[in-house]
Amino acid sequence: MTGSLPAAFTPASPPEISIAMLVSAVLFGLGLVGFLSRRNMIIMFLCTELMFQGAALAMVAAARDLMDTSGQVFVIFILTVAAAEAALALGLVVLLYRCRETLSADAWSDLGEGPRGVHDPEPPDQPEQG
Amino acid sequence: MTTLLASIPRAMNAPELSWLGVVILLPLAASVVCALCGALKCRTKLPAFVTIVALGASFALVLKAYFEYTGPVEVPIFEWINFHWGSGGKFQSFVADCALYIDSLTLFWMLFVTGLGTVITIYASEYMEADTGAGYSRFFFGISIFLFSMSALVMGDNLVMLYLGWEGVGLASYLLVGYDYHRPSAVAAAKKAFIVNRIGDLGLALGIFMLWTNYGTVRYDELFAAMNAGGRSEIDWDISVIPFLLMLGAFGKSAQFPLFVWLPDAMEGPTPVSALIHAATMVTAGVYLIARMFPFFELHQDALATVAWIGTGTALLAATIGMMQYDIKRVFAYSTISQLGYMFMGLGVGTTFGACYHTFTHAFFKALLFLTAGAVMHGFAGQLDLRKISGLRHIPGWRLVSWTMFVGCLWLAAVPFTAAFYSKDAILLTALSSDRWDFVLLGWVGLFTAALTAYYTFRVWFRVCAGPVKYEMGSDGGHDSHAAGDPHAHAAHPHAPRWCIKGVLLFLTIGAIASGIPSYRQVLTHAPNWVQEMIALSSAADGAGLPHDGGSASVPMLGETGGPHHATVLGMDAHTGLAIVGSCASIGGILVAFYFHLRSRRSADSLAAWLRSRRLVGWIPDAMEHKWYVDEIYHGMFRMPMWIGAQILSLGDKHFLDGAIVDGIGRLPIVVGKLFRPLYSGVLQGYAVTMAGGVGLILAWVMWVWMRGFN
Amino acid sequence: MVPFLFYAACAVASVGLLLLLKPRSGVTRSGAALAGLAGLAWMLALAAETFDAARGDLLPLGGFVLCALISVASAVRVITHPRPVFCALYFILVVVSGAAMYVLLSAEFVAFALVIVYAGAILITYLFVLMLAQQSPDENHGAEAVGYDRIAREPASAVFAGFVIVAVLGAAIFSPRSTTKSEATQTASIREAWSDLGAMPGLLLARAKGIDPLVASVQGPDGRPIMVILPDHSARIAVTHTDGSPTLVTLPPSALPDNPSRVGMALVTRFPVSLELAGVILLMAMLGAVVLARRQTELADEQRRVHAGRGRASEPTPGGAP
Known part of the structure; x- marks a missing residue:
């Protein structure tokens, strides 16, 4: 009940916002690098979730800087979409795993004709339980 | 020299004479009929008949016009090229209608063109009879096209019609020289004729352009009126270059140095073609051009001198070459070049009368000579080497040919009292009695050349028509090969000409004799020379040698020693002196030929061998026999560099344009495709990298390009 | 801030990341980690150039930077760890540190929502599926991870793409922009917060009672509270006392609704x-x-x-x- 303004309504200190934006960009970039360099399908989707994280952080930082709650509302929607996407993606991954008995994304290269880049160095293993 | 005569008569407009346009149209119609005959594979002599009828009718119409002639007229036929722009003033219009300009020069020319055309076509109808069918129709098509173009050239009222005719005769010459297109030499000769003519035509075209830029018109009467009206006080370069350009065209068409190399090769065509086109009519187109445009040649004082020098030089050059040729037609071809050189000399020294008169007489006797050579070729299955035929006049059936050839040779050698003697005299007299020292020199050179002419002409006659009878048949080459079923298969003996050929030869002989009538009348009765009068009433009047008001009568007339100064030749009065010297030259030449080629033929060979063994002069006979290596020089100077350039360009085209650019562009999609193919390897992350890259690029563009605008 | 320096820092960090992605000897790995850390620190330092020591916010900023470092380091482990379960676990760490950063950015509701939904639901699902689809290691390789987890695919192009994206985003973030409207934004946001409170009559009544216990009703004649916002960011409302007498109560700025209320209000109204x-x-x-x-x-x-x-x-x- 004091007369001081709550923290949300005081102008944000610029380094905080800058660092937050920077971290958001870095998280997004890391998520992209991970998506492009991992070959395990589930981990690839995990990295896309990392990109969502970056986006959400940017939203929150902007909301803080502009003192507008719309950014935080948007983060809620990000969460919604991430959840929906995770559910469906993981379901699909399970189905794909059941078909080829491996989580490697290289197993699904039927559309290609040319050189296939780095191959799985070891041959696919013995039959696995699903 | 810049004050011009006021007496080029002004042409009156006479549309009622438009029937004269039929003269041009008749050969054109005949050509269409011949083409149809060829298309319908008609096997008779119908094309020849049609052509003869058409040409005869043209000749009759020209005669009618001659008898009804009252003065220069201008006859419009139809509108052809007629542009006006701006306000349509002097330099804002270009008018070249199809119209006729008939003055005495035109009629003079048309008379012998159509007359000789008709006669030679009659000759050709028998000469070419072996080829009835497609070839026959093609031949007469060519002849008709030629006469159509020649008529347009001579009768047109503006330089564009002249140029149309000029090109048309070149085309006809190409078609006819290359008549036997299976022979590569004929094809090459046709190409050579056409191309060398083109070089001259460039000069003519540029001359016409310069005339239009300076005078605003290309019609003769307007040009002459402009010359009449304005004395330009100073002549700028662009006017004074006109005669040089026109003369280049004339040299191309009339086979003067340096563009004469096509005429000997054009002898590959059938003999009537050589007679008509390359002796009597087409090659005179250059003379006609200069005569018609004579006032313009007086614009620059060196123009006429150039014409004279080149004419004389060509005459001497051709005579020396002709002395060492063994092919009868080639000898006559070089003699044509030589005589044309005389005509140009005449034009150059200022006597258009002499030049045109010599054209007239030359047309008759040269056509006669060619046709006799043709008869020989026709009968001896293509044999034309004068070393291989001898004693023709003793062979039955060939007497007429031999004696008509004799008449022709006499005329060519300008033996006294022949028509050619008087015409050549007119030229040499003007040259020798001129004020300029170089014209006098040219006159003496002309006299020397006359001696050479007499020599080589009678060399031919004495070798071929006189002496012991001995002949070798030809190799049936060319179109003269008779069909296998021909009843006079002449494997062993020559096939004497029949009455078509003989009749024409007789007619031409009479014509050659008759062409001297104006001079005979002038000498005997002092009546004015008909030819001189014809020339004097035309645009070439300045050289006609007749005194006229306002002009300078610098040319003494034949038979008179009038004139402001007395010229002398070897101390005697010019006229008699020249007559004596000229006679000596021609008779001397005949005697030399008699000795070497009839009396003791072996001495000719021994003389030749002796000359060749002398180091100092030994190269001369070889050079003369090889035509002074002019063809080889042209080959080295022009054709080889062009061929090398063409090879280089062809390589450049093959490797650079085709290889690098076209093929390179063709390979570019392949290379680009190969470059981008790994992106489509089917692996998920590959596509993701592409997408990320695209997003990155777009972001970068947004950042650095688009957002800049907002700061 | 000079973009070129930023790009250089990005490049250093990228090189470090690349070396981390290609598993070599441990020395290289630690060196790479050091390089990456250095690059990151440089970037953060560049970002913090605008720090004004006089304001005295060192402690929150320090905490913020610590959370940022933890977050980024965990993200790096997510993408480089050969065993998938560990990747998921590190991701949970990313989420938690992210939530901490949200709290420091005054987004408390979202922080907890993140932890509950993301770490609590989504990541658990991932873990379930990972264990479901796990291939047991065979005799040849022992306890090592499977090949396709150990070896990265074309890390160079991936890192390059990442570098491009981060560089561009960083250049966008750090391009000069005007910051002259903080006063106006502050006023607008406070005004909006007060109107949010005005739309929550129960809360408003509770707040008013906290100031003045005799307040009975805060509603005006048309059912909505009458509120006037004062220049010092407090609000004066027209209330009715229990005895029916109208008075005015001044609510201090601390009576502004807190984050969850505001987020909820925004969700429902806007x-x-x-x-x-x-x-x-x-x-x-x-x-x-x-x-x-x-x-x-x-x-x-x-x-x-x-x-x-x-x-x-x-x-x-x-x-x-x-």
Whole structure:
């Protein structure tokens, strides 16, 4: 009940916002690098979730800087979409795993004709339980 | 020299004479009929008949016009090229209608063109009879096209019609020289004729352009009126270059140095073609051009001198070459070049009368000579080497040919009292009695050349028509090969000409004799020379040698020693002196030929061998026999560099344009495709990298390009 | 801030990341980690150039930077760890540190929502699926991870793409922009917060009672509170005392509604359609999951192997794909 303004309504200190934006960009970039360099399908989707994280952080930082709650509302929607996407993606991954008995994304290269880049160095293993 | 005569008569407009346009149209119609005959594979002599009828009718119409002639007229036929722009003033219009300009020069020319055309076509109808069918129709098509173009050239009222005719005769010459297109030499000769003519035509075209830029018109009467009206006080370069350009065209068409190399090769065509086109009519187109445009040649004082020098030089050059040729037609071809050189000399020294008169007489006797050579070729299955035929006049059936050839040779050698003697005299007299020292020199050179002419002409006659009878048949080459079923298969003996050929030869002989009538009348009765009068009433009047008001009568007339100064030749009065010297030259030449080629033929060979063994002069006979290596020089100077350039360009085209650019562009999609193919390897992350890259690029563009605008 | 320095820092960090992605000796790995850390620190330092020591916010900033470092380091481990379960665990760490950063950015509701939904639901699902689809290591390799987890695919191009993106984003973030409107934004946001409070009569009444216990009603004649916002960011409302007398109560700025209230208010008043659509999305996801999870045709072992491309093709049977 004091007369001081709550923290949300005081102008944000610029380094905080800058660092937050920077971290958001870095998280997004890391998520992209991970998506492009991992070959395990589930981990690839995990990295896309990392990109969502970056986006959400940017939203929150902007909301803080502009003192507008719309950014935080948007983060809620990000969460919604991430959840929906995770559910469906993981379901699909399970189905794909059941078909080829491996989580490697290289197993699904039927559309290609040319050189296939780095191959799985070891041959696919013995039959696995699903 | 810049004050011009006021007496080029002004042409009156006479549309009622438009029937004269039929003269041009008749050969054109005949050509269409011949083409149809060829298309319908008609096997008779119908094309020849049609052509003869058409040409005869043209000749009759020209005669009618001659008898009804009252003065220069201008006859419009139809509108052809007629542009006006701006306000349509002097330099804002270009008018070249199809119209006729008939003055005495035109009629003079048309008379012998159509007359000789008709006669030679009659000759050709028998000469070419072996080829009835497609070839026959093609031949007469060519002849008709030629006469159509020649008529347009001579009768047109503006330089564009002249140029149309000029090109048309070149085309006809190409078609006819290359008549036997299976022979590569004929094809090459046709190409050579056409191309060398083109070089001259460039000069003519540029001359016409310069005339239009300076005078605003290309019609003769307007040009002459402009010359009449304005004395330009100073002549700028662009006017004074006109005669040089026109003369280049004339040299191309009339086979003067340096563009004469096509005429000997054009002898590959059938003999009537050589007679008509390359002796009597087409090659005179250059003379006609200069005569018609004579006032313009007086614009620059060196123009006429150039014409004279080149004419004389060509005459001497051709005579020396002709002395060492063994092919009868080639000898006559070089003699044509030589005589044309005389005509140009005449034009150059200022006597258009002499030049045109010599054209007239030359047309008759040269056509006669060619046709006799043709008869020989026709009968001896293509044999034309004068070393291989001898004693023709003793062979039955060939007497007429031999004696008509004799008449022709006499005329060519300008033996006294022949028509050619008087015409050549007119030229040499003007040259020798001129004020300029170089014209006098040219006159003496002309006299020397006359001696050479007499020599080589009678060399031919004495070798071929006189002496012991001995002949070798030809190799049936060319179109003269008779069909296998021909009843006079002449494997062993020559096939004497029949009455078509003989009749024409007789007619031409009479014509050659008759062409001297104006001079005979002038000498005997002092009546004015008909030819001189014809020339004097035309645009070439300045050289006609007749005194006229306002002009300078610098040319003494034949038979008179009038004139402001007395010229002398070897101390005697010019006229008699020249007559004596000229006679000596021609008779001397005949005697030399008699000795070497009839009396003791072996001495000719021994003389030749002796000359060749002398180091100092030994190269001369070889050079003369090889035509002074002019063809080889042209080959080295022009054709080889062009061929090398063409090879280089062809390589450049093959490797650079085709290889690098076209093929390179063709390979570019392949290379680009190969470059981008790994992106489509089917692996998920590959596509993701592409997408990320695209997003990155777009972001970068947004950042650095688009957002800049907002700061 | 000079973009070029930023790009250089990005490049250093990228090189470090690249070396981390290619598993070599431990020395290289630690060196790479050091390089990456250095690059990151440089970037953060560049970002913190605008720090004004006089303001005295060192402690919150320090905490913020610590959370940022933890977050980024965990993200790096997510993408480089060879074993998938550890990747998921590190991701949970990313989420938690992210939540901490949200709290420091005064977004408390979202922080907890993140932890509950993301770490608590989504990541647990990932872990479940990972364990479901785990291939047990065979005799040849022992306890090591499978090949396709150990070896990264074309890390160079991946890192390059990442570098480009981060560089561009960084240049965008740090391009000069005007910051002259903080006063106006502050006023606008406070005004909006007060109007949010005005739309919550119960809370408003509680706040007013906290100031003045005799307040009975805060509603005006048309049912809405009458509120005037003063220049010092407090609000004066017209209330009615228990005895019916109208007075004015001044609410200090600390009476402003807190973050969850505001977020809820915003969701319901300003983004109702989006809220409904989010619900629809979740419904669709649920339906999709049900469809995907339908019972598959049971394949015999042999047929399944054939279908996976590993056995003899005795009879080509169309598989059990739905």
